[in-house]
Amino acid sequence: MSYQKLGIVGSGLMGTGIAFVAASRTEAETVVVDVAEELLKKSRASIEGLAARAVEKGQAKQEEAGEWLKRLRFTANYGDLEGASFVIEAVPEDLALKRRVFADLDRLCSEQAVLASNTTGLPITQIASATRHPERVIGAHFFNPAPVMKLVEIVRGYATSEETIQKTKEFCSRLGKETILVEKDYTGFVTTRIYNGYLVEALHCLEEGIASASDIDKACKLAYNHPMGPFELMDLVGLETVLSAMESLHAAHGERFRPSLLLRQMVAAGRLGRKSGSGFYSYVKKEKSA
Numbered sequence: 001m002s003y004q005k006l007g008i009v010g011s012g013l014m015g016t017g018i019a020f021v022a023a024s025r026t027e028a029e030t031v032v033v034d035v036a037e038e039l040l041k042k043s044r045a046s047i048e049g050l051a052a053r054a055v056e057k058g059q060a061k062q063e064e065a066g067e068w069l070k071r072l073r074f075t076a077n078y079g080d081l082e083g084a085s086f087v088i089e090a091v092p093e094d095l096a097l098k099r100r101v102f103a104d105l106d107r108l109c110s111e112q113a114v115l116a117s118n119t120t121g122l123p124i125t126q127i128a129s130a131t132r133h134p135e136r137v138i139g140a141h142f143f144n145p146a147p148v149m150k151l152v153e154i155v156r157g158y159a160t161s162e163e164t165i166q167k168t169k170e171f172c173s174r175l176g177k178e179t180i181l182v183e184k185d186y187t188g189f190v191t192t193r194i195y196n197g198y199l200v201e202a203l204h205c206l207e208e209g210i211a212s213a214s215d216i217d218k219a220c221k222l223a224y225n226h227p228m229g230p231f232e233l234m235d236l237v238g239l240e241t242v243l244s245a246m247e248s249l250h251a252a253h254g255e256r257f258r259p260s261l262l263l264r265q266m267v268a269a270g271r272l273g274r275k276s277g278s279g280f281y282s283y284v285k286k287e288k289s290a
């Protein structure tokens with residue numbers, strides 16, 4: 001299938017990365033929509049930076065990178081998505097917001113267009129039910145950073161058609177990604193569910209005094225070849241985000257995902273990780289001593 005026009009909704013961390021991949025891997029016009037003009041500017045600047053780095057590293061010629069940038073359009077006008085054959089939504093993880101966005105996309109895009117959500121774990125079926133054509137709604141969960149990470153977790157909603165699944169597989173493969181198919185739309189899909197089981201257990205080990213956070217991190221990095229340990233990762237993601245994902249997994253799957261008291265207390269105390277200056281580690285630069 002050839003793509004004339006693609007849409008990305010939300011120009012934050014994930015939307016920007018996906019837009020870069022789309023513009024550099026397909027020849028389609030790629031329209032990036034956001035409600036915040038300053039975030040659209042930031043997104044364009046990040047993509048220019050990614051393109052410049054690809055040239056520096058010898059991964060693309062200057063003219064080629066110039067073509068990628070020409071294919072991108074940044075806009076606050078949803079109407080510019082009209083005619084897109086594949087749209088990926090990457091707005092914040094809020095079900096009511098995603099349902100509103102999909103109802104708008106459903107009105108704007110032709111019945112043949114695929115509407116994909118990059119949600120980390122919200123039910124695709126509930127997002128799809130905000131549209132008149134739930135058969136063309138699907139989950140396409142990219143990982144951060146999207147230009148680097150190979151996997152896209154494709155999620156079948158209750159009404160998603162086989163045709164939509166095939167189109168999404170083919171589209172992801174065009175972007176140079178590997179896919180897996182999540183057959184049942186259940187909170188946390190595969191990756192969020194498995195990874196949170198690991199985080200819950202790491203928190204228990206710390207709470208029970210089995211080992212320090214830094215030793216648990218060291219163990220996981222060296223024993224499992226993970227690039228980051230669980231506590232480093234939670235500090236990076238933000239503890240309040242980790243807690244909210246765990247709470248939805250707990251509500252859906254029961255006791256095995258109960259968030260630990262330690263995690264709840266740290267969030268209540270405002271120790272959210274890197275963004276607040278401290279979490280499991282401290283990120284406040286030490287004053288130079290005289």
Ligand SMILES: NC(=O)c1ccc[n+]([C@@H]2O[C@H](COP(=O)([O-])OP(=O)(O)OC[C@H]3O[C@@H](n4cnc5c(N)ncnc54)[C@H](O)[C@@H]3O)[C@@H](O)[C@H]2O)c1
Nearest residue numbers: 010011012013014034035036039090091092093119120144
């Ligand atoms: N951050 C990650 O590591 C990661 C990884 C995989 C999936 N996700 C998922 O991707 C989605 C986006 O996450 P993110 O980290 O990029 O968020 P983000 O906060 O960086 O970006 C969200 C963007 O959406 C825009 N937005 C808000 N309302 C909008 C609307 N009505 N229409 C258009 N744009 C709107 C915001 O202005 C912002 O630019 C979420 O569902 C998240 O769970 C995130």
